[in-house]
Amino acid sequence: MKSASLAMTAWLSFAFIAPGAQAQTQKQTPPRSLLVAAESNSMIWNGVAVAEGNTFVSGPRWTGSKGPALARLDAKGRPKPYPDASWNAWKPGDDPRNVFVNINAIHRDPSGDLWVVDTGAPDFGGNPLPGGAKVVRISLKTHRVSRIYPFGPEAAQEGSYIDDIRFNGRHAYLTDAGRPGLIVLDLETGKTRRVLDGVAATTARADRPIVLGGQTVKAPDRSDLKVNADPLELSPDGHWLYFAPLSGPWSRIETRWLDDPSIRPEALAAHVEPWADLPPVGGTAMDANGDLYFTNLAQDALQKRTPDGRIETVIQDPRLHWVDAPVIDEQGFIWLPVPQMDRVGLFNQGQSKTVWPVSLYRLRIH
Template sequence: MKTALFLMAALLVSCSSTSSSTPAASSASEPTTLSVAAESRTMIWNGVAVEGGRVFVSGPLWTGSKGPSVAVLDKAGQPQPYPDAAWNEAGRNPAQSFVNVNAIHRDGQGHLWVIDAGVSGFGGPPVPSGPKAVEIDLGTNEVVRVYPFDARVAGPGSYVDDIRFHGRRGYLTDAGRPGIIVLDLDSGAARRVLDGHPSVTAPSNRPVVVDGQIVRAPDGSPLCVNADPLEVSPDGKYLYYAPLHGPWSRIETRWLDDASLNPADLAAKVEPWADLPPTGGTAMMANGDLYFGDLAANAIKRRAADGTITTVIQDARLHWVDAPDIDADGFIWLPTPQMDRVALFQGGTAKIELPVRLYRLRIK
């Protein structure tokens, strides 16, 4: 939905911790096996980012998570509020605290971005000043800028989901009110594009299936999540994106950046890209390889730049892998929040199997 997800307002759309282990250090001699990097009985994390030996995790509070919204794992494996306790104080001024964080993402420039859907709770509308992107300097551990999304960008039904970058533009998906958000990182101006376009809208004929069961929204209908996973091609030419269910589309970033294009002309620039299965999250390498979680198969798969798809690992422990991250040492980090097992989708009784684990796997 991450990834992720991200599910909240998206789930309104119908189709008809305490960690107890220490984050493992990267080692070139480690075998290519799935290993537990951290685990928690309180924090339900759906996102991870790894940089400079530090492991950051995040998760929306509506899942039932009792930990901070964003945390860094200390040497004892304990999640510590990040960038500080104030930003993780629920109920505080939503312009200066996290409301419901859906994703975290490194920008390659030493900054961590936190994407806050800003919704009050499952099914609730965005709270005033809630939806935002928060940019944190990983060197100083300080928030350097907050990019708020007003009601014109993240209005009723919106669930701002995740972000990717090219140049001085950020591109975000809206998993609730289907569309793409283009953010100017200099001016802070944001605008919606491809509103309601089929490429960002959950299809009615591709249900999300996990462990052989269709995942259903609280009203009993098949779960539908609109624009969710996204990546920018290594050369920055294309934005790849999809509803959680797939299929994927692409559009050149130059067209997204051109505010003079009218909606019809921009829509005409969308192209089919890849018919991938429902996924909780993706990560793309510099060579164009796309790693994605196949929810139905409990697997991590790789789509090579030539379109070839291979299974990297299939394991029952990889139940709803959400937004992963690939670190500088060649490991992919895999959060497993078990989103389909949260109380919202289980008649009010959570079926999450604790502890929630963060896995990692060497891929290069």
């Protein structure tokens, strides 16, 4: 799940009415064909990035994956440690600053570089190690790390699980699925600011369970799993940031408010608007038209929300069981990693129910 987090015991109620709700009708598009891009009998991947013929995959340590934290698939679809073996060699007791401790997301920026979100917390629900939480920028021209953005204790706090990232000029925005809030990163100075901490829009609600196959997903302590601020997307013009807890609903805020460090927390929270009441999602991708593609966990489906609020089912298939963070490439394909997160041992009292092989699919959408 492009996310995992501590269960939150405190939550704030927040009433949402999706703009244009009257236009949100279900529509089934013509059947489409899933193409198998890669399969693995050892690595559980929840992140994917594609660039110039290269395919990169990643997955959190706590899934039980036996593969690298970050890998580039070779011509036969086999994962090879990326950018090298040393970055993937962390073990308990090692210095966490220049290695991958626990990757939760990978993403390409507009320039084409690969960014890696390392939560710095090796265990599910644990605290980030000192110096472990960071964003790592890798040049896809040199295949070397070009910069590390460390998150100090003011950004990656106790209980934080830094989740995903999007880019807007000199700023990047990240979600925190553990300690609910957003993080604004200045890409030039490296400074970070936490915003919207603990507000309703970033906090998972107790009345919105995560259900797959008719069963509510349980945290390791057998309470209902709650994932705070998790999916996020940036509008094509960079004007709006859309975000939500994994189970919804979605909110939006103008990026000009996020980029202004002088705004007080209460004033910033007042600029948050309801946006869309979507079901629990594994991950999302937004295209240049402003169409939001999201993976509906309960329905094993990929759906699309158009800018006018209509919901269309792109494909529904039992093989798409907990699709995580999809990505859209330049050729008009959406890539769908299927980590089956609810089946890992962590959420099943230590007994893995993962159906092997773990798959990565492609689907033409444009």
